[in-house]
Amino acid sequence: MQNTFLLCFILLSIQITNIKCEFKRIDLASKRVNWTLSNNKTQISAKVPGGVYSDLQRAGIIDDILSGFNDVQTRWVAYDTWTYKANFQVSEKDVQSPVANLVFEGVDTIAFIELNDVPIGTTQNMFVRYVFDVKEHLKIGINELKVTFASPVHAAENRSAKHFTAPACVPDEYNGECHANQLRKMQASFSWDWGPAFPSVGLWKPVYIELYDTAIIRSLTTHTEQNDQLWYLKILAHLESGTRAKRVEGYITAELFVEGHQSLNVAREISIMTRHDGTVEVELNITVHSNVISVWWPNGFGDQPLYDLRVSLSTHKDGNEVSNKHIRIGFRTLELVEEDASKMLGNTTAGKGLTFYFKVNGYPMFMKGSNWIPANILPEIGYDKSTVDELLTAARDTHMAMLRVWGGGVYESDYFYERCDQLGILIWQDFLFACSMYPADPEFLDNVKVEIEQTVIRLQHHPSIAVWAGNNENEVALRGNWYNTLPEFDKYKEEYIKLYVETVKPIVETWDPSRRYLVSSPSNGVESEQEGYIAKNPYDSNYGDTHYYNYLSDNWDINIYPKTRFASEYGFQSLPSLKTMATATKNKEDYHVNSSYSKHRQHSPNGYNFITDQMNRHLKLDEHDPKHFEKFVFYSQISQAMAIKAETEFYRQSQADWYTMGALYWQLNDVWQAPSWSSIEYGGKWKMLHYFAKSFFAPVLVSPRLLLTDIVDVYAINDRLVPIIEGKITVDYFNWSSLTPFKSQDFATNVELLSVKKVTSLGLMNYNNDEIFLRFSLHMEGVSMSPHNFIFPKPLKDIKGLLQPNIKVTVSKNFYKNKLKKTFKYVVNIEVDTVVLFLWLETDALDGHFDDNGLVITQANTSVNYVTKRRITVEELEKNITYQYYIN
Template identity: 65%
Template sequence: MTRVTYLVWSVLVLTVIINGISGQEYKIELSSSHVTWRVENKNKSISVAATVPGGIYTDLQNAGIIGNVLDGFNDVLARWVAYDSWTYETKFQVRPEYLEHAASILVLEGVDTVAFLEMNGRPFGLTNNMFVRYVFDIKQYLKAGENELGVRFMSPLEAANARSEKHFTAPQCVPQEYHGECHANQLRKMQASFSWDWGPAFPSVGLWKNVSIEFYNGAIIRTVTTHINRDKFHWYLKIVAHLESGVKKQKVKGYLSAKLSVNAHQSLTIGKHIELWTRDDGKIEAELNMTIHANVISLWWPNGYGEQPLYDLEVGLMNEGESHVSRKQVRIGFRTIELVEDDASTALGNTTGGQGLTFYFKVNGYPLFMKGSNWIPSNILPELGADKEIVDHLLMSARDTHMAMLRVWGGGVYESDYFYQKCDELGILIWQDFLFACAMYPTDAEFLETVQVEIEQNVNRLQHHASIAVWAGNNENEVAIRGNWYNTQPEFDRYKSEYIKLYVDVIKPIVERLDPGRRYLVSSPSNGRKSEEDGYIALNPYDAHYGDTHYYNYIADNWDFNIYPQTRFASEYGFQSFPSLKTMRSATNKSADFSLDSDYSKHRQHSPNGNNNIEVQITRHLRLDKNDTDYFRKFVFFSQISQAMSIKAETEFYRQSQADWFTMGALYWQLNDVWQAPSWAGIEYGGKWKMLHYFARRFFAPVLVSPRLTLTGDVDVYLINDRFVPIIDAEIIVDVFNWSSLTPILTQSYPANTEALSSTKQASLDIWKKENKEEILLKFSLKCMGVESPPNYIFPVPLKTVKGLSTPNIRVKLRRLDVSSEDENRFVVTIKTDAIVLFFWLESEVDGHFSDNGLILTEGETQLYFTTKVSTNKKTIQRGISYSYYMH
């Protein structure tokens, strides 16, 4: 990188808030709620108020320099921002007594990304990794009174190009359909900020996390890690306090203590005197060990399997000769987790599926099927990704649809502390990718050095969370090398060597040293332990007998269970759909844009051939006339039907395959969205649930009757049970309907029994193998005391060819729920129909949430709930409710 001339900063007037940590320790917060920041570009033609934590796009948007970044074509129209250089600057006051402390430390929690730092006109450091917390000793640069801090950012596009010229690593650029930028793999920066097939390019710069200055003597606790093991009667907790002195090679003397709050309002306290020498970087670790009787601890369970008790752990360090204590508090859960990769024949016997290795998570001694999705950043601008309201909504939406695991995908960011704390509380396990995705990566000394710091810091930061289940080195890079995705085959040996150097020689030892209790997978997908045995680049990383797989197929009939390959663990799979018209209108109000042929629609579809792939799937099953004057609205609606039905089929196939292949995970792609565009998401940007997410509540149900239409024309019926108790003496009810009537023409029942935590085929049916299959549908339900299963359906032929489907007379009525005042925003919605209705979909102009949607109506009356975000009268809601359904 080339050092550029620093800008001359203008004088600022500001107020500094000083937070006294204790009698002898002080902290100056430099967030913009306490001081005034400004940002200006290279030629000083733009100078505006800045926000810290924040970023350049939000600052320019707030100043009116650019419009809403997600409107229209603004992702391209505002690209000039990423080509300019920007300087953030502030002034603050330092009292003379603060400078008497041994350490004066500038802490930058997140800098995005390549920046040069100055204090009072004197350069003192640089940054090159947005995932690293930077800690600078600035004692020699500070003065009593007014001080000035400047952070001069290099254009991320120029920085990436400059590095690529020296250390080119494939691929050259993203596909042109992404409307993105090149060489994101050269920077330790959110890879998706240069664009992806589901999102726009906003190559941001800024101080995206907190900035502060710490003054202290002795040492402080920067992070705490916990290592938990158990036997029959006790938990064994090793607590590691990661200390920083701020001074090289310093003796740290003091008293280290830990207090753990346990059940029945009890607490356990331990402590010891320490006397340690820090390393050259001023850091050292100190340990405490605590033994806890199992009687005072309750187990932490994933969502759907039990409760999530968390316990406060406070670790303190009283430095010798000082009156202050450095404290760190975390909340921990007690659970065991293991990724089991054993001989598959032990689970399945010596069958075809019994070859190879298992791949499943055993939690608290039980093998649990992991239901869930993949998490991408909640906002394309990283400084906005920690918004608690948005994080809460997305994670609770995952919880409410029975998800037990989310995979934090490797092209985003390590999420906020709040995100992982919320996952701990909700019981959502996290498959955490390290942030390398869909590319080869350089292995020059500078790159590897910053990666080492990144991995160490983030493992230490996240390790104590009960929700962290597994670490993975990268997203799809093993299969990319083996599959020659980026024309790397001519240099295969080079790229394999660099791959091993980065993920095996550098990252793997760090993770295994800092967190030996969790599995580190080199890649996802991979063959897991088998890939390692085969030299880390397997001949077939998608081998169904090992590890995890990512599977996408837009050509075959995606509603057909029989097209999907077996796998031990499906960690990615999905299909696109359009967001609702309501969500799209938040990005454009031009009627001409609402057409598949519009420049706007083409611009927003980043997946090559994406709209055609959606159309192929729609027209396999649904009748859609291109000459229909309502074509675009129907295309949008049908795309959500097709997506929901396709992922339903694939997910239920994986859940069924627990029986004969020991498939033990289904994480579909993807949970959330970053803008208003076609994508694989189940929740639209803004938080609206697509039909897919409503379907997920049903196809992830803890107990599910799941039928499969086989290639021979039979219907295999599975009973899936994710509970810890078996299902016995149950009945599966099969109702056969003519499309023309709400009254079944035939009802039959079949005995059903299954073990706990299992999937079992109950029967193979041929009751509908007769003429006129296009005139009937099958409904499956469960009759069992105290056990519920959502209804499930089989359509023997594509819906576009069914006969007898009549136009229904539908009435929708609303009434306020007659309960306590705390539910005043909840309403009962009653739907009445005189005919079968397919994919009945409710919309509301009033912001709120339906308890169910996308329904197959086979009864004359159905009730569900609508909850508004704010108090609204019934008439306003009733007027704003509309509905759609499939009809041909």
């Protein structure tokens, strides 16, 4: 959280007594405040921000929660009642403060709060900031704060008895808990098909007491509008004067720091009455000429300039500053365009329905990216800055321009959205309702209203926020009768509309009128709304966004995928690497698909069967091989990477004939060491899929499509703001036994900016398709090289001529130090004598990573970079590199 009121703290710390400072914060999460955690059996020291599982693990009462079967063996924690307690010092001056508010940034979830043995309030939403007036309850000297948490499992069960809402429970394979939809708590904490159940409790965000005598600036929201060369910036300062109505008088100033070391200022005197809860907004407006700012662009399309905006509140024009708030904003236009598709595609099949695409700064952009789940199953750890930074940087480095923050997790930290602003990663932000029907009783709706209002106000100013969505998959779940709701369809539809349309929608449109609010994902967008918010077919390919999963067809076959305007979810599972798995179990008996451990970790019903089926369609694996499990893991990652590559390239190609304008695969990250859809394993190790994303999301790409007729359509994709002029596509034909192409063809091409073009079609009817493969590349002035792309006409298990390779891996003697990133880069050289499929390099004993991996090698010499945070010797790196590859 940003350090508010910095000036006051500076004045206090250097003890300038002739200037009155009218704000003070008593930080109850500081190291000077000792917290304890207790149940009726034990008491231990605790950490705030924190949670019960992390505290018990730190105290040695429970083992590593992600090890073995500990998700189930530590479940007793979630069934108990826990109390957090702290003593803190209050001075005589503190108790004289006109306003004294106890602020909880995040309480997970059902809690009863006492200060000096006096009840002061309850909480029932982990996503809400709670403010309690404690003016009458503070005393000079030692004060005691006590927060007692009810079991979330029992609380959900008790609430369900009064307000049952389908479904009752998650599938048995999840090893989870029931009725998560009854609580405003991270839904995935009760388990998901990719994660364990850890229904934690705790103070997962900062806790403090605010002391002041006028008002504070809690938040800033901004709205920018462009008109020719001018930008109009509207600022709303959200003030709080305590928890009761009062008049706020003073002087409020906004200062925007722009290019050329300049600043733009606006100020106004205020005398304004707050609402009954002590809140009020003050509007300020600044006109900004375009010659003093630069526009903000998504990753891959330009830079991300951000400008400091500081708003301060003073007692009068030249008086003491009593509060300030600082944010960074970007200037950009963004709209979600849903208009008659025939305007773009003509009166064809593709021209029916509506478009669905994001236009940024006037340009229609294909959104490449993934879906974000919490960075940790324990929410307080999921806010860890280094983990967030590592994952977002990995998204940036693979050309992603959008992440969808999925509706079963948490609203992410301020740091998360600040980094997205800096990296150019647009955010599709779900509200936190997922894969369930939800209650619509007054208590629940009142709870939600506060959550949505606080969330929108907190996040609205970020240029990275692109769109709000009401829920994940609840429209399609109701229409598709996922939870046997058909007998009560009208009831559930009424509750659905009451929650997402009548409650959430007006709040979003009040505080962020310029951004689109989608009621659900997937949905048909405007069409769903016109059909009463529950479309007859929410998966209609002519509208909106879709989620698509198909484990029964051949996922490597690009022809199986359905058309869509925007693919906001699609994916396929793989296993984590043995290195990652070893952090959860070192028991060798567990390293088998049919082991109790492996079954326990696979939460997707029939998940291993689907993985095996996909692998067996293309790869040959002997179940009696002594390295069967090691190869099963490796082959699962090959299969996942190839499947997502095929589907992603299908969507990118379909920009040409269907105007598909987005591909966000499921999912970016993991919360534990288990089979999942992720491209990055728990702990940060990239799967083969993430390396493949670097290529299939490349801004310039030659993308072939092998049709069922043995015709190869060749597409040129140009995701840049400049056209491809006089480009040359080269197609090389190889036999599997040789590094020298037996045939090459060149095709000239020109491609407009931000577009896709089918350049040519090739016939393979005159070849023995089990003996050949094709390599594609594009060259043009100004593009260093598009990634190589390949077509394998036959399943790899059936190919002829692939030889056992001789591979030599060496490390160049020179290394490169990046002082800015504090990393060291080494060049790894690979020499081969034949084609090598999916060469996978590892350094299990070292903490570093390759910048490319899972290589299809078609030349004698290849080099990749290895990056590490500490300097190592060339000999040490060379000794530690191991590799594997695919061969029949």
